[in-house]
Amino acid sequence: MNTLMDIRKLKKHFPIVGGVLRRPVGAVKAVDGVSLTIKRGQWLGLVGESGCGKTTLAKTAVRLLKPTSGHIYFDVPDEVKAEIEKLESLGQNNSKLNSLLKENDLAKFSGNMVRLFRRRAQLVHQDPFTSLDPRMKIKNIVAEPLTVHHFLSGQARETAVEELLLTVGLSAGQLERYPHQFSGGQRQRIAIARALATKPDFIAFDEPTSALDVSVQAQILNLLKDLKSEFGLTYLYITHELLIAESVCDYIAVMYLGKVVEMAKPEEIFHKPLHPYSQSLVASTPVPDPNRRVGRIVLPGEVPSPANPPPGCTFHPRCSRASQECRELEPALELIGEDHYVACYHPL
């Protein structure tokens, strides 16, 4: 079984309430029909601008948010998925389907199932300055997942915490300190140690290096690489910097306004992008090398509001190749070439 996480047609809408009765008057479509598969041991990069739903997708994938609709299968055999699909296509809301979903579909999990799942999937937040409780000592921060999940206790917990700090490159002498005594890079290491505490299979990173300096960023990325090979982890790595995605990820998904518009290997995204949006993203990424400079494509306008996305292809108001078709119908994500998916009527 090669697939670890299988996200199918996932939607997460946040209601906008209005009026005296606080009724929903609309919805922010943060994630709007995303299908993704993450293979075991893969480092999947999720790239996109702010407000395109990257963070919401990651939070939904580790079930910090309950999806509006769609399925998330985490470590589920293919046969079960096929059976669920078959039952769903029959269209009946029968008890067999419901019980299968309750056992296998992360989107339908509740109570203890979620807690058990969270041992295996963790999230590292964006800003290490706010993700660590300033009033807790480092040893308590790192030990908290172990306590919450009844993993270890007593002396065993303390040794585990020490080991964790050593794996992320901090020393045991720093156990008694508070977060404010550490620099940004060290804090991010603490956050990573905390995520590693329950020995997960899957970690989602939400822009872990965006608050850090270039040299510290390189240290963290190297650490992540080492940890991945050491523990056999699977990563979902969210970033808005394409250079990072290109240099460390195995596979890249480009998101725009709640949808995945292109998925491919990093080389293909960077040298042969097929979606006009990925092309302009690549072209507008500044590269510190005067020789490797592609003609810049400056996109007009800004990302539309996800509360009121344009009809048809959501990218058409900024796209130079938009046709009548794009304005009316939404393109589906289709396989073009090896492992290369594009959602566009006029791929480059």
Add this chain to the structure above:
Amino acid sequence: MENIITIRDLTVRFYTYEGVVHAIDGLNLDIRQGETLGIVGETGSGKTMTALAILRLIPYPGRIESGSIAFFDRDLHSEIELLKLSEDKMRSIRGNKISMVFQEPGAALNPVYTIGDQISEVFLLHQRRELGKRAKEQVDRSLRDGDGFAAGMKRPFWRWQRRLYDKIAQESNLFEPRFLSHVPFFRRLLWRLKDESNLLTVDMLKDVEIPDAARVAIHYPHELSGGMKQRAVIAMALACSPELLIADEPTTSLDVTIQAQMLELFRRIKVEKGASVLFITHNLGVASEVCDRVAVMYAGSLCEVASVEELFLNPSHPYTKALLDAVPMPGKQLQTIPGQLADPLNPPTGCRFHPRCPSAKPVCQQEKAKLKEINKDHMVACHLF
């Protein structure tokens, strides 16, 4: 070619409870006429402090200890020593001859005033005289033609006030005595003044490619997106056609596509207005895109200054090399810089980088290296050269 800014031996220290922070230590830097100079470096390397020192805006516990900053004024065609100017003179330079775009556009704008109000404030402060002259001409024209407010029976009344105004203006030698602002004529003049500055504001907003500028001018900052806010801040900085524009990480909080729009805008400004730009950034990619020359700073001192091609293709200082190696690039093993950033409270002796430098020599511990020209347009402060 004249330098627009010549910084010599600038030292800035912060006197805090924990000790003296050496923010900038003996900095020598030139900004040439019409160029874009980039300053790159990590957090705490003194990039922003250099910019603030030029404007003499170093915040409280900090002090400019020594050094000189000479500013070449194109209008007066002479050099001005900024560190010796009086606060009044300095205020007439800030925002007028030298202006600054701050890092966070959301924090740089006042949330309780509209965008238009905030930009026209610059005009009302620095160009009051010209605006006033224009407003007076407008009012005079209305009086002469007898249209607008001065139509019909009221005309003699307004003429009388106009003569009164001339008398006061001659005697007090002040354009607009505030205490007279409830006299109808003076109020009318003030309105005209505001109208004129609003017109200029809308022009300015159009100049930075804001669509529907007249509508945006009456919006409050929270109603605009990050990119729009940054454009408004740039418009404010450009309002008086400054000779030097300091941009302190103007694209850090923006998305890649919006960042590309901003970089394009900066390039256009430089060409159209002929202003020199000091571009502070920590993103080496951005620096390579917009700058003509790049200066690399580490722990308050300058490591290397060179033209863009020279710096990125032929980096000489060990720190520059390490910094470039730490940038993630496809097909390249990420290199890290060993050790921690230098502690600004008690920085290492000699060269600030020597504890982390792979090719440090004994002399590096004792002596600070001077800037040497090793190539055309390529200065390095390192004992290896």
